Amino acid sequence: MIRRQPLKLLFYLSLLIVILLVGYKTYLNLFMQDFTSVHAAQVEKIYQRVKPGEPVRFAVVGNINNSIGIFEDRIIPELNTDNPDFMVSAGNAVSGGGEDKYRALYGSLGHLNIPYLLTFGPHEYEDFGSFRFYDHFGPHFYSIRTGNVRLIFMDSTGKTPWRWQIRWLNDLLNQDTSNARILFIANPPLEPEKNPLFDEKDDYLAPPEFRDALMALIRKRDIDAVFSTNVSTYSEQTIDGTEFITTGGAGGLVLNNDNSFYHYVDVTVSPDGEVTHTLQRLNIGRHPVGKTLESLWFFVYSLIYSGYLNFLILLGVFVAITVKLYQVIFVGKDYYPDYDLDPTPWLDQHLRVAMFTNNYLPFIGGVPISIERLRRGLRFLKDEVLVVAPAYKGQPANETGVVRVPSLLAMGENREFRLANIFLRRIRRAVKAFKPDLIHVHHPFWLGSLGLFMGRRLLRVPVVYTYHTRLEHYAHFVPLPGLLFRNLISHALIKRFANKCDAVIVPTYSTEEYLRMLGVKTPTFVQPTGIEYDRFQAVTPEQIAELRNELGLTDEKVLISVSRLSNEKNIDFMIDALAALRKRARTPFRFLMIGDGHQRDRLQEKIERLGLADCVTLVGPVPPDQMAVWYRLGDLFVFASKSETQGMVILEAMAAGLPVVAVRSSGIDDVVRQGMNGFKTPERQDQWLSRVQYLLEHDDERRELSEQALAFAADFSVEHFAGDVRYIYATTLAMAKKRKARIN
Numbered sequence: 001m002i003r004r005q006p007l008k009l010l011f012y013l014s015l016l017i018v019i020l021l022v023g024y025k026t027y028l029n030l031f032m033q034d035f036t037s038v039h040a041a042q043v044e045k046i047y048q049r050v051k052p053g054e055p056v057r058f059a060v061v062g063n064i065n066n067s068i069g070i071f072e073d074r075i076i077p078e079l080n081t082d083n084p085d086f087m088v089s090a091g092n093a094v095s096g097g098g099e100d101k102y103r104a105l106y107g108s109l110g111h112l113n114i115p116y117l118l119t120f121g122p123h124e125y126e127d128f129g130s131f132r133f134y135d136h137f138g139p140h141f142y143s144i145r146t147g148n149v150r151l152i153f154m155d156s157t158g159k160t161p162w163r164w165q166i167r168w169l170n171d172l173l174n175q176d177t178s179n180a181r182i183l184f185i186a187n188p189p190l191e192p193e194k195n196p197l198f199d200e201k202d203d204y205l206a207p208p209e210f211r212d213a214l215m216a217l218i219r220k221r222d223i224d225a226v227f228s229t230n231v232s233t234y235s236e237q238t239i240d241g242t243e244f245i246t247t248g249g250a251g252g253l254v255l256n257n258d259n260s261f262y263h264y265v266d267v268t269v270s271p272d273g274e275v276t277h278t279l280q281r282l283n284i285g286r287h288p289v290g291k292t293l294e295s296l297w298f299f300v301y302s303l304i305y306s307g308y309l310n311f312l313i314l315l316g317v318f319v320a321i322t323v324k325l326y327q328v329i330f331v332g333k334d335y336y337p338d339y340d341l342d343p344t345p346w347l348d349q350h351l352r353v354a355m356f357t358n359n360y361l362p363f364i365g366g367v368p369i370s371i372e373r374l375r376r377g378l379r380f381l382k383d384e385v386l387v388v389a390p391a392y393k394g395q396p397a398n399e400t401g402v403v404r405v406p407s408l409l410a411m412g413e414n415r416e417f418r419l420a421n422i423f424l425r426r427i428r429r430a431v432k433a434f435k436p437d438l439i440h441v442h443h444p445f446w447l448g449s450l451g452l453f454m455g456r457r458l459l460r461v462p463v464v465y466t467y468h469t470r471l472e473h474y475a476h477f478v479p480l481p482g483l484l485f486r487n488l489i490s491h492a493l494i495k496r497f498a499n500k501c502d503a504v505i506v507p508t509y510s511t512e513e514y515l516r517m518l519g520v521k522t523p524t525f526v527q528p529t530g531i532e533y534d535r536f537q538a539v540t541p542e543q544i545a546e547l548r549n550e551l552g553l554t555d556e557k558v559l560i561s562v563s564r565l566s567n568e569k570n571i572d573f574m575i576d577a578l579a580a581l582r583k584r585a586r587t588p589f590r591f592l593m594i595g596d597g598h599q600r601d602r603l604q605e606k607i608e609r610l611g612l613a614d615c616v617t618l619v620g621p622v623p624p625d626q627m628a629v630w631y632r633l634g635d636l637f638v639f640a641s642k643s644e645t646q647g648m649v650i651l652e653a654m655a656a657g658l659p660v661v662a663v664r665s666s667g668i669d670d671v672v673r674q675g676m677n678g679f680k681t682p683e684r685q686d687q688w689l690s691r692v693q694y695l696l697e698h699d700d701e702r703r704e705l706s707e708q709a710l711a712f713a714a715d716f717s718v719e720h721f722a723g724d725v726r727y728i729y730a731t732t733l734a735m736a737k738k739r740k741a742r743i744n
Contacts, residue, residue, distance in 0.1 A: 097129015377722020
């Protein structure tokens with residue numbers, strides 16, 4: 001209760017801010033009109049205030065920088081009290097050229113009781129501000145005459161070519177009859193005698209040709225004073241009778257020392273053209289907290305004056321905070337599973353399940369075999385299954401319960417990865433006609449994405465996702481930078497996809513932990529893939545003997561591995577380790593690598609180069625119905641892949657009574673029990689081959705692990721697998737029904 005009370009107050013505070021923002025924005029839109037050509041109106045006001053034959057008095061400020069605490073709260077009240085004829089900004093009136101900064105400045109200037117003119121400076125120019133200055137105020141360089149003084153405003157930003165400005169100024173002064181001439185240019189043509197801290201070369205007028213030409217014209221045409229800004233200092237120098245004054249203290253950051261302080265300059269021009277000025281220093285020692293609060297207020301203030309986009313962003317942030325706080329404070333959460341769910345109604349009926357997969361038989365791989373076993377198990381339990389999968393050469397001619405989709409693109413050396421044409425309408429028609437109770441997707445993209453879309457949008461049925469594959473290990477198949485795919489895209493893809501599903505099935509607890517670390521919040525069920533345990537027990541000694549004779553095996557021990565011949569399966573690691581093992585092992589062995597893939601030719605060349613052709617054989621693909629005999633042929637199963645989520649071939653090897661030596665990874669850790677049904681090692685060649693050598697040379701220990709591996713695999717039959725997945729389906733349907741009832 002103590003913890004929630006501050007959150008509740010924060011929630012109502014956030015809600016109040018949202019209401020105030022909406023109300024204030026409405027006020028601004030109703031009462032604050034747009035502003036254009038402001039300088040034209042200001043010049044008219046100046047003409048009305050300055051009477052012929054009278055002295056002209058005005059204030060010069062520099063580096064306003066949209067300051068509210070200094071310029072708006074301190075300088076403007078003094079100017080309103082002192083009441084000069086008008087005010088001139090020597091540049092950098094805004095902190096940046098964005099629309100929000102110009103609107104904030106216009107709001108501040110609205111507090112002045114006197115007219116004003118602005119110099120186009122670097123801050124006015126940045127962030128594409130040049131066109132905003134032109135629209136809101138006027139030209140980037142211009143001149144006016146008031147009383148008997150000529151005020152000249154030049155562009156030092158590079159927006160206007162300097163040669164054109166020099167020509168314009170020369171022509172202007174040729175015709176000018178004023179008694180006094182004062183020039184305003186934001187970037188100082190001279191560096192102060194006492195250099196301010198933190199100034200840079202770019203702060204001063206450039207290029208050198210512009211500066212030299214301007215200085216020559218100033219000397220030739222008797223300019224009385226030049227006002228600049230852009231550095232946080234006050235400086236005055238006299239050269240050839242011209243006063244060069246740098247003023248940078250009207251609101252920007254200053255150091256509060258003898259050279260850098262808050263100020264403005266009071267200028268008077270007599271009717272006969274005598275120009276005098278007085279420094280008006282502000283004694284302000286601002287506390288750091290005050291500066292921080294002013295910065296925060298200006299941030300909000302400038303956003304309020306900005307366009308709809310920034311306002312919507314700010315509003316959206318507070319709405320998001322409000323919603324989140326509401327959920328944290330007022331919405332009760334139960335992080336335990338919902339034990340009140342009753343899956344019985346769905347367990348008592350025959351389910352209709354549509355499966356979407358990016359690969360399927362006759363393509364040989366762990367995912368297709370797992371899907372086929374689940375399909376057979378569910379059909380044995382009287383459920384109806386429809387599989388949506390790519391089309392392959394050699395697929396069954398008259399298969400039922402499968403929608404084959406032609407491919408747009410096939411990747412990989414053997415075209416094993418296919419992008420099916422998910423845009424075909426017949427897919428949707430077939431699935432709709434099937435009327436599934438639930439959709440089961442086996443990949444987080446392409447056909448998997450289509451399945452998710454149909455389940456959530458078209459059919460409104462729950463979607464279950466099985467996480468089969470560690471995508472980050474398949475970066476070599478993706479036309480993207482490998483590190484980008486491995487470290488970012490693959491994890492983000494899985495997280496986003498899994499969180500859109502109603503349930504996720506993972507084969508091991510280590511895989512479940514990985515998904516939780518990614519941020520997957522969907523209910524997750526650990527369910528290892530089933531194996532055809534009885535098929536391995538049905539293999540006869542005669543079948544094994546026949547295969548041994550066919551392969552020319554004698555008394556050597558047989559190492560078996562089953563894997564696609566691809567980079568992510570780490571087969572080079574095993575070949576290198578076995579080359580070292582051959583030199584040190586007393587027991588002869590034969591390694592049979594079952595599987596095919598785009599790396600076959602390269603691996604075969606490596607085997608021959610290492611002189612291993614007599615003891616290492618790339619068997620190639622073996623039909624699924626013959627795999628049990630090949631497993632039973634072996635004495636030991638070896639594995640080095642790090643891309644598995646379960647390693648179904650390891651369970652199959654155990655069902656054939658083979659102990660396992662594997663490289664430790666997320667999919668292996670839960671299946672291989674150290675010293676019980678095999679060994680798992682780090683990806684270190686010496687440790688891995690040491691375990692292999694130990695089991696080759698110690699028959700009693702190998703037989704003990706073999707018996708325990710066989711007993712371990714007995715719990716993973718296809719029948720158990722299908723029944724457990726069916727229970728997950730029923731639970732997911734119960735969750736969906738309860739969620740729908742809560743919404744309604």
